[in-house]
Amino acid sequence: MLQSKYFIKTKKEASSDEVSVNAQFLTRGGFIDKEMAGVYSFLPLGLRVLRKIENIIREEINAIGGQELLMPALQPRELWEETQRWEEMDVLYRFQDQQKKWLALGPTHEEVLTDIIRKNINSYKDLPLYLFQIQTKFRDELRAKAGLLRGREFLMKDLYSFHESEEDRKNYYQKAIKAYKKIFKRCGLDVLVAEASGGAFSKEFSHEFQVQTPSGEDLVVFCPNGDFSKNKEITDLREGAKCPNCLAHLIDVKTIEVGNIFTLGTKFSEAMGANFLDKNGQKKPIVMGCYGIGISRIMGAVAEVNHDERGIIWPEEIAPFKTHLISITAKDKKTDQKVKNTTKKTYKELLDLDIEVLYDDRTEISAGAKFADSDLLGIPFRIVISEKTLAKNSVEIRKRGEEKAKLVKIKEIFRKLKI
Amino acid sequence: MLQSKYFIKTKKEASSDEVSVNAQFLTRGGFIDKEMAGVYSFLPLGLRVLRKIENIIREEINAIGGQELLMPALQPRELWEETQRWEEMDVLYRFQDQQKKWLALGPTHEEVLTDIIRKNINSYKDLPLYLFQIQTKFRDELRAKAGLLRGREFLMKDLYSFHESEEDRKNYYQKAIKAYKKIFKRCGLDVLVAEASGGAFSKEFSHEFQVQTPSGEDLVVFCPNGDFSKNKEITDLREGAKCPNCLAHLIDVKTIEVGNIFTLGTKFSEAMGANFLDKNGQKKPIVMGCYGIGISRIMGAVAEVNHDERGIIWPEEIAPFKTHLISITAKDKKTDQKVKNTTKKTYKELLDLDIEVLYDDRTEISAGAKFADSDLLGIPFRIVISEKTLAKNSVEIRKRGEEKAKLVKIKEIFRKLKI
Numbered sequence: 001m002l003q004s005k006y007f008i009k010t011k012k013e014a015s016s017d018e019v020s021v022n023a024q025f026l027t028r029g030g031f032i033d034k035e036m037a038g039v040y041s042f043l044p045l046g047l048r049v050l051r052k053i054e055n056i057i058r059e060e061i062n063a064i065g066g067q068e069l070l071m072p073a074l075q076p077r078e079l080w081e082e083t084q085r086w087e088e089m090d091v092l093y094r095f096q097d098q099q100k101k102w103l104a105l106g107p108t109h110e111e112v113l114t115d116i117i118r119k120n121i122n123s124y125k126d127l128p129l130y131l132f133q134i135q136t137k138f139r140d141e142l143r144a145k146a147g148l149l150r151g152r153e154f155l156m157k158d159l160y161s162f163h164e165s166e167e168d169r170k171n172y173y174q175k176a177i178k179a180y181k182k183i184f185k186r187c188g189l190d191v192l193v194a195e196a197s198g199g200a201f202s203k204e205f206s207h208e209f210q211v212q213t214p215s216g217e218d219l220v221v222f223c224p225n226g227d228f229s230k231n232k233e234i235t236d237l238r239e240g241a242k243c244p245n246c247l248a249h250l251i252d253v254k255t256i257e258v259g260n261i262f263t264l265g266t267k268f269s270e271a272m273g274a275n276f277l278d279k280n281g282q283k284k285p286i287v288m289g290c291y292g293i294g295i296s297r298i299m300g301a302v303a304e305v306n307h308d309e310r311g312i313i314w315p316e317e318i319a320p321f322k323t324h325l326i327s328i329t330a331k332d333k334k335t336d337q338k339v340k341n342t343t344k345k346t347y348k349e350l351l352d353l354d355i356e357v358l359y360d361d362r363t364e365i366s367a368g369a370k371f372a373d374s375d376l377l378g379i380p381f382r383i384v385i386s387e388k389t390l391a392k393n394s395v396e397i398r399k400r401g402e403e404k405a406k407l408v409k410i411k412e413i414f415r416k417l418k419i
Numbered sequence: 420m421l422q423s424k425y426f427i428k429t430k431k432e433a434s435s436d437e438v439s440v441n442a443q444f445l446t447r448g449g450f451i452d453k454e455m456a457g458v459y460s461f462l463p464l465g466l467r468v469l470r471k472i473e474n475i476i477r478e479e480i481n482a483i484g485g486q487e488l489l490m491p492a493l494q495p496r497e498l499w500e501e502t503q504r505w506e507e508m509d510v511l512y513r514f515q516d517q518q519k520k521w522l523a524l525g526p527t528h529e530e531v532l533t534d535i536i537r538k539n540i541n542s543y544k545d546l547p548l549y550l551f552q553i554q555t556k557f558r559d560e561l562r563a564k565a566g567l568l569r570g571r572e573f574l575m576k577d578l579y580s581f582h583e584s585e586e587d588r589k590n591y592y593q594k595a596i597k598a599y600k601k602i603f604k605r606c607g608l609d610v611l612v613a614e615a616s617g618g619a620f621s622k623e624f625s626h627e628f629q630v631q632t633p634s635g636e637d638l639v640v641f642c643p644n645g646d647f648s649k650n651k652e653i654t655d656l657r658e659g660a661k662c663p664n665c666l667a668h669l670i671d672v673k674t675i676e677v678g679n680i681f682t683l684g685t686k687f688s689e690a691m692g693a694n695f696l697d698k699n700g701q702k703k704p705i706v707m708g709c710y711g712i713g714i715s716r717i718m719g720a721v722a723e724v725n726h727d728e729r730g731i732i733w734p735e736e737i738a739p740f741k742t743h744l745i746s747i748t749a750k751d752k753k754t755d756q757k758v759k760n761t762t763k764k765t766y767k768e769l770l771d772l773d774i775e776v777l778y779d780d781r782t783e784i785s786a787g788a789k790f791a792d793s794d795l796l797g798i799p800f801r802i803v804i805s806e807k808t809l810a811k812n813s814v815e816i817r818k819r820g821e822e823k824a825k826l827v828k829i830k831e832i833f834r835k836l837k838i
Contacts, residue, residue, distance in 0.1 A: 007486050007548060009539040033535050035491050035498075041535060042489040044550075050489070067426050070461040070469070072454050073492065073555060074572045079454075095514030097559050097571075105524075116452050116460060120428040129426060131463075136492060136555065140516050152516075153493045 001321070003360040007044050010373050020215060022303035023147025025312050029376045031299075031320075038144020038152035045377070046299070048320040050155065053298050054134050056186045056317060057157045060179045064172075066132045066159055071112045073136060077102035079111040083271045091139040105138035110268050110290065113160050117286065118274040124164050127276060127286070128172065132159035134295065146215065148300030149256060159291040160264075164278060169263060169287045176261050176291050180209055187298055188306060188315020189258065194220045196231035198262060205234070206262030209293075210255035213304045218255045223248050256301045257294075264288035306401075312378035313401040321358040323350060323417065324379040328367045328386035335387050343385045346395070346413065355417055375400070381417060420740070422779040426463050429792050439634060441722035442566025444731050448795045450718075450739075457563025457571035464796070465718070467739040469574065472717050473553050475605045475736060476576045479598045483591075485551045485578055490531045492555060496521035498530040502690045510558040524557035529687050529709065532579050536705065537693040543583050546695060546705070547591065551578035553714065565634065567719030568675060578710040579683075583697060588682060588706045595680050595710050599628055603677065606717050607725060607734020611674065613639045615650040617681060624653070625681030628712075629674035632723045637674045642667050675720045676713075683707035725820075730795035732820040740777040742769060742836065743798035747786045747805035754806050762804045765814070765832065774836055794819070800836060 007030075014024040018034070026032045031046030042050050058068065077094075080086035086094075086104070093105040106112065113131060121129065137156045144152045159176070163169040177193065184191045192212065195205040208231060210220050219232035223243035228250065230237075237244075239252035269275065269285040278284055299318075306313045316322065327343035330336040343359070350357040358379060360370050367386070374382050384396040384405075395413055398405035408416050426449075433443040437453070445451045450465030461469050477487065496513075499505035505513075505523070512524040525531065532550060540548065556575045563571050578595070582588040596612065603610045611631065614624040627650060629639050638651035642662035647669065649656075656663075658671035688694065688704040697703055718737075725732045735741065746762035749755040762778070769776040777798060779789050786805070793801050803815040803824070814832055817824035827835050 005484075007488075007539075007550065030539075033538070035531060035534070036493075036495045039491045039493050041491060041531065043535075044486045044488050047487055047489050065424075067463045068466055069426075069463050070466050072458045072460060072572050074455075074458050074557065076455045093514065093516065095512065097512065098561055112454060112460065115454070116462075119452070120426075120449075131426065138493065142517055153491050 001358050003358055004362050006358070008377070010376055018147065020146040020149065020300075020304070021307060022149065022215075022300040025303050025307060025376070025378075026147060026300070029311060029378070032148070038141055038150065040148065040151070040296075042296075045320045049299055049314070049318055050295060052318040052320075053187055053295050054155070054157075057183055057293055057295065058134065060183045060186075061130075061132050061157065061159055064130065064175050064179045065128075066130045068133060069131055070133050070135060071106070071109050071116075073106050073138065075104045075106050075112055077104065079115055080104055083111055083268060085111070091141060093138050093140045107137050107139045108292075109133070109135075109158055110160070110264065110288075111272070114268045114272045114274050114288075117162060117269075118272055121162065121274070121276055121286065124276055124278050127162055127164050128168055129162040130159060130172070131162075132157060132291075146217070146300070147303075148296045149215075149304070150217070151296065154297065155295040157293045157295055161289040161291070163287040163289070164276070164284075166265075166287055169289050173261060173263070173289060176289070177207065180259055180261065180291075180293070183293065184209060184211075184258065184298075186317050188302060188318065189298065191258065192220055192222055192229050192253075192255065194222065194229040194231050194255075195234065196260070197234050204263055206260055208257050209259035210257055211301045211305060212253045212255055213301070214254055215304050216254035216256040218257050220253050220255045221250050222253065223250055256297070256304065258298050258301050259291075259293040261289070261291040264290050307378070308375075308401065310372070311376035314378045314380060316380050319378070319380050321356040321379050323355060323357045323381045323383055324360065324374050324377065325350065325357050325383045326360040326370050326374060326385070328370070328384060329363060330387040332387075335390075339385055339387060339390055342390060342410070346383070346385065346410070349414065353414060355414075383413065420777050422777055423781050425777070427796070429795055437566065439565040439568065439719075439723070440726060441568065441719040444722050444726055444795070444797075445566060445719070448730060448797070451567070457560055457569065459567065459570070459715075461715075464739045468718055468733070468737055469714060471737045471739075472606055472714050473574070473576075476602055476712055476714065477553065479602045479605075480549075480551050480576065480578055483549065483594050483598045484547075485549045487552060488550055489552050489554060490525070490528050490535075492525050492557065494523045494525050494531055496523065498534055499523055502530055502687060504530070510560060512557050512559045526556050526558045527711075528552070528554075528577055529579070529683065529707075530691070533687045533691045533693050533707075536581060536688075537691055540581065540693070540695055540705065543695055543697050546581055546583050547587055548581040549578060549591070550581075551576060551710075565636070565719070566722075567715045568634075568723075569636070570715065573716065574714040576712045576714055580708040580710070582706040582708070583695070583703075585684075585706055588708050592680060592682070592708060595708070596626065599678055599680065599710075599712070602712065603628060603630075603717075605736050607721060607737065608677065608717065610677065611639055611641055611648050611672075613641065613648040613650050613674075614653065615679070616653050623682055625679055627676050628678035629676055630720045630724060631672045631674050632720070633673055634723050635673035635675040637676050639672050639674045640669050641672065642669055675716070675723065677717050677720050678710075678712040680708070680710040683709050726797070727794075727820065729791070731797035733797045733799060735799050738797070738799050740775040740798050742774060742776045742800045742802055743779065743793050743796065744769065744776050744802045745779040745789050745793060745804070747789070747803060748782060749806040751806075754809075758804055758806060758809055761809060761829070765802070765804065765829070768833065772833060774833075802832065 014027040033041040191209040222229040227245040266285040394407040433446040452460040610628040615627045641648040646664040685704040813826040
């Protein structure tokens with residue numbers, strides 16, 4: 001992609017109402033644009049990151065048998081009344097259409113999917129079933145804040161599982177935990193798997209996937225030995241107390257919740273009449289589980305934990321591009337032409353090798369401004385070609401986040417990038 | 420994909436309130452599920468079709484320089500007031516959030532994008548610029564009807580172009596027409612490119628891409644020689660009148676509009692102050708164009724025009740799978756095992772060759788029911804393996820929509836499918 005043609009407008013400063021690190025860097029880097037509090041557009045560069053996170057999730061959920069569908073945002077009041085959540089859910093956008101019919105904007109899809117299930121599933125032979133979607137959710141938050149961390153409109157993956165028995169659901173729950181760990185690892189996030197309240201649905205704990213960061217809104221108490229991790233809401237143990245399992249001292253950390261999984265039991269299937277006939281022909285309510293991941297929130301969380309003072313440091317798998325190729329204008333015209341030609345040739349070779357590359361071909365921008373932009377964008381490998389590097393038949397490669405750049409012979413670039 | 424594990428529940432009849440052909444077949448085939456009037460879920464099979472249409476559009480719009488972004492559905496009243504469309508637009512869902520702030524659900528995105536543009540574009544050097552999104556749109560239709568043809572929530576591609584001059588916009592308009600023709604051709608649709616009203620934005624005509632079908636809501640008058648085609652709304656000429664260009668007799672046809680392109684001129688840029696500095700340093704409003712395609716509507720239109728009495732006949736590029744592999748249970752156990760083994764082997768080979776295949780491995784379903792389902796799903800190539808075909812070392816291949824099936828030697832299947 002030629003940077004001169006690409007819609008990236010970096011900014012020296014974010015607007016003063018953006019206090020969170022993720023909103024500041026994502027706005028300054030031209031990844032997102034704020035429409036109003038808690039509602040952002042994803043500009044071309046930001047959409048690339050979002051799609052990569054989305055695809056990692058899609059791959060890993062497909063790998064545990066998930067089948068993707070797409071449910072509506074508009075949802076009729078009647079469905080929400082069947083589960084008594086029309087009044088109960090405080091963040092529900094509710095409104096009337098031209099015909100005075102009451103609608104909600106879906107913050108979640110248990111009602112809609114349970115309705116689909118009761119219309120289509122009758123027998124134990126149809127179970128288990130795992131259905132997920134990657135879809136925009138809406139929450140009427142009183143205080144939307146912290147950029148992509150707490151939004152009013154945001155992208156989520158929600159997976160729902162349907163089982164004959166609690167036992168089968170529990171087995172799948174463990175599979176989901178493993179898949180979630182893979183997903184967050186691929187997104188470059190270290191997560192704590194913390195026990196949390198099962199909510200209104202279950203006496204069991206649910207599990208939250210929490211990223212440690214001082215900007216987090218949640219509080220997790222955990223044992224450094226890894227055998228205890230709970231959301232502060234469900235434990236009286238404090239920092240310094242002894243771990244109930246290994247007696248080590250517990251630690252409090254602030255966290256961002258990027259995913260959660262919990263049992264729904266038969267709450268929705270009983271309320272809505274989603275039943276199946278078991279092997280003996282007996283009618284039973286379907287046992288359900290629910291598994292969420294905040295896709296746009298992951299993008300925000302990564303920016304919160306992976307940055308330095310100059311910008312974001314994108315993990316390779318979700319970076320908007322793998323390489324940022326930069327040519328530095330030389331004073332002498334002939335030399336400059338040589339620099340440009342070499343850069344163009346390198347650009348073409350990277351494209352031919354299917355290595356994603358953003359090529360900063362802008363001519364009226366100083367080297368310093370190009371480097372500042374490059375750090376702000378946070379692309380993993382910066383490749384600089386200049387008069388100086390050319391004199392040594394080399395290019396300069398720097399990994400974002402590392403101080404030292406390396407001179408690499410031109411013919412060895414591609415081998416280096418494959419590592 | 421194993422059909423026994425896949426969430427497809429075909430139905431013998433659609434619910435009685437679905438009168439349109441597309442809603443009936445798409446519902447009966449398990450492609451979509453109706454949540455309420457004008458609002459549908461896309462089930463796994465239907466989502467596959469939707470994504471294929473989406474990707475064709477993405478490829479062709481990328482090819483004419485489009486850069487993809489994603490804008491919000493929630494939009495603040497203030498933006499719509501800047502263009503006087505808050506009151507004007509009759510299909511706008513309007514409501515207040517918890518803080519009594521007025522919001523709209525975007526039926527289109529001129530306001531949001533023009534806001535992004537005025538914040539980011541300053542100079543002629545940034546132009547032209549082509550930005551598009553593939554996104555859910557909302558229209559508070561009094562009478563949602565005809566399945567996916569007139570919905571309240573639906574998927575669209577909207578492209579917006581930004582130019583220094585009318586001349587440049589006009590050049591791009593011609594490129595867009597070409598890209599649109601390619602898109603509809605790849606989706607298996609013949610379109611008429613009809614002149615229509617430029618609306619409030621322009622004295623020029625806009626262009627609509629119209630699919631002929633008796634179930635269409637629009638009326639187009641066109642010349643069979645191809646030199647005249649207008650939406651009935653902008654002409655007094657009727658069927659039988661002489662073509663103003665070639666004197667042939669004009670024909671009236673009912674149509675479905677699947678896309679449109681029109682000039683916005685400087686309506687939005689002037690109302691919202693989206694200006695640029697030209698080469699002489701003079702401030703001017705940006706000239707804009709707008710280009711829409713109904714993605715879910717294409718899916719409905721294809722079902723309307725490509726079907727027989729048994730179900731949809733999907734064009735190859737947007738079919739949910741390329742092949743439908745069906746094994747027919749044999750009475751004799753040993754023979755049945757042989758049929759199953761051959762089918763499994765064929766299934767694996769198709770997967771290895773990256774040929775998309777739905778494998779009807781269901782054992783308790785009669786051959787007749789499998790064939791009926793297969794016709795209903797409308798997958799282009801049906802491959803049947805049975806005791807009878809096996810006796811001739813062959814499989815039976817039938818192209819959906821053709822009456823005759825061919826016996827093909829097993830080792831020649833793959834060559835046949837590549838054609």
